[in-house]
Amino acid sequence: MALPELLRRLRLNSGMPLAHVAHHIDAEPTSVHRFEEGRRPAPYDIVEKADELFSAGGRLIEAWRRDDAERHAAAGAHRTKAAALAMSHDLSALSELDIAALQEGVDATAVDYLASPPAPMMDRALVLRADALERIRSRHHRPADRSDLYVAAGRLSGVLAYALLDMGHPGEALAHADAAGRCAEHAGDSGLAAWVAGTKSLIARFQGNYNKALEYVRGGYQWAGSGHGTGETRLRCGEAQCLANLGDSRAANDALDGAQEARERIRQEDSLGGLFGFSPAKQSYYAASSLIWLQGGRDAERAAREATAAIALWQAGPVAERSLDDERLSQIYLATARVQLDDVEGAAEAIQPVLTLPVQEQISWIVKRADRLAQMLSEPRYAGNRTAAETVDLINALAT
Template sequence: MTGMTFGSQLRQHRLEAGQSLADLACQVHVHRTHVHHVETGKRVPSRELAEAADQALGADGRLVQAFDEEDQQRRQQAATRRTLAASLGASRKLVELADLELDELHAGVEETAVDYLGTAPGPMLHRADALRRDALSRLRDYRHGPHERSDLYVAAGRLSGILAYSALDLGDADAALEHARAAGRCAQHAGDTELLMWVRGTQSLIARFNGDYGIALDYVRDGLQYVGDVPGTGEARLLCGEVQCLANLGDSRAANRMLHMAEQARERARRPDSLAGLFEFSETKQRYYAASSLIWLNGGDDARTAAAEAQAAIGAWERMPVEKRSLDDERLCRIYLATAHVQLGEVEAAAEAMTPVLALPAEAQISWINKRAHRVGSMLAAPRYRRSPAAVDLREAIGALG
């Protein structure tokens, strides 16, 4: 029963014991409607109910264990929500301060940017928020040297950017936008064009998450005005964001033309990104963007190109050391590969691509994963797949995700 919710396990044990909802409700001293709501996930059970049901159904402690595991997850999620709410207050203060002065930030900014690639968003949210709280404390106390202001603006902006990514991965686009706005304000105060281009790309990403492709294009084009003698891969990242917009708007020709332009932009980049991890745009990430864009078109050659780009990106990540792999992007890329296979009618290949994603624990299923996986499930509901057992199985497996 690994991976099953407490409610699902309760229902399975009840059915195996041959008991109706009313039978079990009578033994645990609650109304049968309450038992039904617990089984379907509409109500959170108490531990007393779990213990009583475990004894009534002869579950030998398995139901109590399932309750304890879910209760721990609920507590962790509640702590993350509290941190997210508190971090928003800090972003608002950064935006509202007209004369922002920053002192030094903790040396962990760079480490956090790299660790983000392989760590769940919840812990990253906590770490970035703690670092930025220290920055705000130093701000209020004016604990900084006269020549440190610009560098510290950049550090605060990067931390705000990490918080934006964390919030978006947790499914809160509104919070992500506020954090990104704070990051942009810091970049402007510091006069750091590289960071400002990165922020515009992130704001475009948030708009794309919301399905606001016109707004997303505006962010991209605002960012592109800063292209010039700027280090790093910001231009390629912005152009790949434009590719995603164009593909979602159904313009295959323009999307493929922009992909070519993004490749040329990468070739023109002569200096590396100033910070690694979340703030760099690797060739592997660029392939990921190509795959994530072309799957929104009408299949055919676009789907075949998307599958090839996704497979190349996955292979590159698999060859990297664990600390350099972007695990969430790698998992999403498997969904994009599966999407392309479904568009091409290759359901078995889609199921194979999705297998590692379907095995993820609940805490690793970030909002992007659920959103994109359920699109695959919707595609499998098309009439052409109604008589395909493999399609039915894959659709049901996707439906079990959070």
């Protein structure tokens, strides 16, 4: 039995709550959840502590060693595939190397990422980027294709940055974002450079460093040409998230208004969508996820409107542009805004679709944001409120 399944089974059989287990093995509850889902490998020292806690007699340690060996073998296989792919291209007619197939792979990965787990997207991006870099190094391409190859390598580095961040590794994510930025510089692609600035800001926000995140955003405006794609809109929404978390309601709302003005100025669409686009649904999602960190009132009212708009846009829009995880988080943001407005019944209704998700779809951010909602519903002013109590119980059952 693989380690994630065994760890989850032992915890459930023990009857220990997730938070209790996390405390005794020196880990965060969201990290334990990731270990059980297989979304993140558990460190050996954590596994040792868990084996002792559950009196597993070395079974968890044995499973860890087996899984670790499989990971190393898989990594070797990925490197072999990348090398074989590059070699095959070298053996092709060098004067006719066509990068169309590579670009198609980049385009498909950018779209598929919205509805796929990060690990397989990371694996695909690694193979494709190895191909792009080999072509650049070997100079087995037409001179006119060199810029396109750098853009492809940069976008694939961007995919890796997002995947590592979604898997809980911001440091590694930043290294890939830096690589994407260097590729954008070599290619002279301002759109990619603006996207990289927004992604670096996202990584800093993940780490709770909102002042640094604000620096990245404001540094990125130099690359966001007015009317050219959604780069400025995305950056202004990122600025709003920073300002809201820093407690500046007026500036956060101004940034969101600026994002809408930037969208209305767009005259040239993004050259690539999916992960590298910024749809109106995503814009509303960012607005809601910003304003729920303020003090309620008008901010909560706008957050509720924006979350509702994001959900409706995703449900009515093209399947390829639907980001299920973000849509589910929007349900939580809507519920959070309604609690801030003292609408407990409305909050319970909003979060209901999230509470029935299978465990493999309960990503760490869903659990984390739902936990905050549960804390709000557990405040003394809701004591005796049956709906609040029932909703808290259902939230606590997530990932347990």
